Amino acid sequence: MNKLTLSAATVALATTATGALAGGLDRATFSSAILFEEGTHAEISFATTSPKVSPQTDTAFGGAALNSAWQVTERFNTGIVRFKTDLSDKVAIAFEVNNNPYGVDINYGAFAASAFSAVSDLASLSANLSSSAMTLSGKYKVTDRFSVIGALKLVEIGGSANVSVPLAAGIGAGAVTSIGLADIGAGAGIVTLEGDSAIAPIIGVSYEIPDIALRVAASYELGVETNPIVNSINPTYSGGAGSIKTPDVMLLEFQSGVAKDTLVFGAIRRANWSDAQVTMSAVYDNLQLSDFDDSTTYTIGVGRRFSDKFSGSLTLTHAPSDCDSVSLLAPTCENNTLSIGGKYSVGNGTAISAGVSFRKYKTATSSSISPESGSIVFDGDTLRTVGVKVSRKF
Numbered sequence: 196m197n198k199l200t201l202s203a204a205t206v207a208l209a210t211t212a213t214g215a216l217a218g219g220l221d222r223a224t225f226s227s228a229i230l231f232e233e234g235t236h237a238e239i240s241f242a243t244t245s246p247k248v249s250p251q252t253d254t255a256f257g258g259a260a261l262n263s264a265w266q267v268t269e270r271f272n273t274g275i276v277r278f279k280t281d282l283s284d285k286v287a288i289a290f291e292v293n294n295n296p297y298g299v300d301i302n303y304g305a306f307a308a309s310a311f312s313a314v315s316d317l318a319s320l321s322a323n324l325s326s327s328a329m330t331l332s333g334k335y336k337v338t339d340r341f342s343v344i345g346a347l348k349l350v351e352i353g354g355s356a357n358v359s360v361p362l363a364a365g366i367g368a369g370a371v372t373s374i375g376l377a378d379i380g381a382g383a384g385i386v387t388l389e390g391d392s393a394i395a396p397i398i399g400v401s402y403e404i405p406d407i408a409l410r411v412a413a414s415y416e417l418g419v420e421t422n423p424i425v426n427s428i429n430p431t432y433s434g435g436a437g438s439i440k441t442p443d444v445m446l447l448e449f450q451s452g453v454a455k456d457t458l459v460f461g462a463i464r465r466a467n468w469s470d471a472q473v474t475m476s477a478v479y480d481n482l483q484l485s486d487f488d489d490s491t492t493y494t495i496g497v498g499r500r501f502s503d504k505f506s507g508s509l510t511l512t513h514a515p516s517d518c519d520s521v522s523l524l525a526p527t528c529e530n531n532t533l534s535i536g537g538k539y540s541v542g543n544g545t546a547i548s549a550g551v552s553f554r555k556y557k558t559a560t561s562s563s564i565s566p567e568s569g570s571i572v573f574d575g576d577t578l579r580t581v582g583v584k585v586s587r588k589f
């Protein structure tokens with residue numbers, strides 16, 4: 196029962212987690228599940244996510260139709276390596292490397308073709324923010340049923356990130372005077388962000404009843420702030436430190452056996468993204484590029500072992516949110532996700548898992564761009580994630 200719980204549930208949850216655009220900059224999120232694997236365990240997973248997010252209408256022109264073929268989001272990949280081992284009967288540790296916990300790949304360049312000049316100004320808005328994280332976690336078994344969890348997550352955000360910002364959006368007169376931006380046009384808004392890092396602490400507790408494969412784990416992750424240096428490309432100029440914050444996160448994970456070879460599992464995740472925004476440096480008047488809202492995600496699933504070698508899972512995820520004023524960096528809102536996963540044991544402690552997720556978003560309206568251009572309506576948006584994982588027990 197325990198092995199089924201850890202295999203089928205992990206496949207479904209990992210597939211769902213890597214399907215990003217769930218809230219803010221989230222892409223692949225923390226889970227304590229690795230700490231509950233039996234013995235020494237190693238795994239490597241890869242997922243590719245293909246979002247389809249496109250504008251439909253512009254509210255400033257009587258609902259004028261835009262070109263729905265203008266895709267503003269781009270496909271991205273996520274890779275995770277995890278290793279877990281027991282130091283004693285009471286202490287377990289795990290190490291994780293995640294190449295894409297947070298990110299943005301968005302480009303409004305297609306808006307340059309718009310017949311409306313106010314909307315075509317969005318063509319200069321794009322962002323490619325990358326990140327990585329290394330997490331060292333541990334679990335101490337206080338009793339046979341109760342454990343405490345702790346982790347430190349080193350997060351780096353920036354890297355090869357590029358952000359294109361309309362010059363008129365927020366550069367003050369002082370900046371124009373000090374670095375001569377008045378003479379070089381909108382190109383002055385094109386910048387790179389030097390990567391910066393911070394350490395996020397995570398604490399949690401868990402309760403287990405092994406006989407029925409019951410486990411409830413609650414964790415709290417403290418949000419952190421990174422301050423990447425904002426460098427202007429044209430002209431070459433260091434514009435000082437900006438700010439990219441990660442949110443405080445509360446996570447509740449649970450699972451329980453309900454019948455022979457069958458279990459239910461799920462999670463509730465709350466991320467306070469309203470307090471974690473992307474902000475330019477003082478040279479750019481501390482312009483806030485994002486307008487993220489808090490996100491809550493509910494996941495419920497069922498896992499089933501069909502034979503000694505094969506098990507599968509089916510997961511449903513619901514993420515309610517406000518759809519009336521979404522950020523142009525993440526122009527999606529409330530959504531539902533269906534995930535299907537499977538695991539095949541090939542022998543000698545080695546298993547191959549795979550899964551697919553499909554997400555459907557509700558109609559979203561962006562924050563007001565300007566009085567002339569109004570807001571952009573995004574409708575019919577979807578996301579698909581396909582993932583595979585290879586694991587081995589030693």
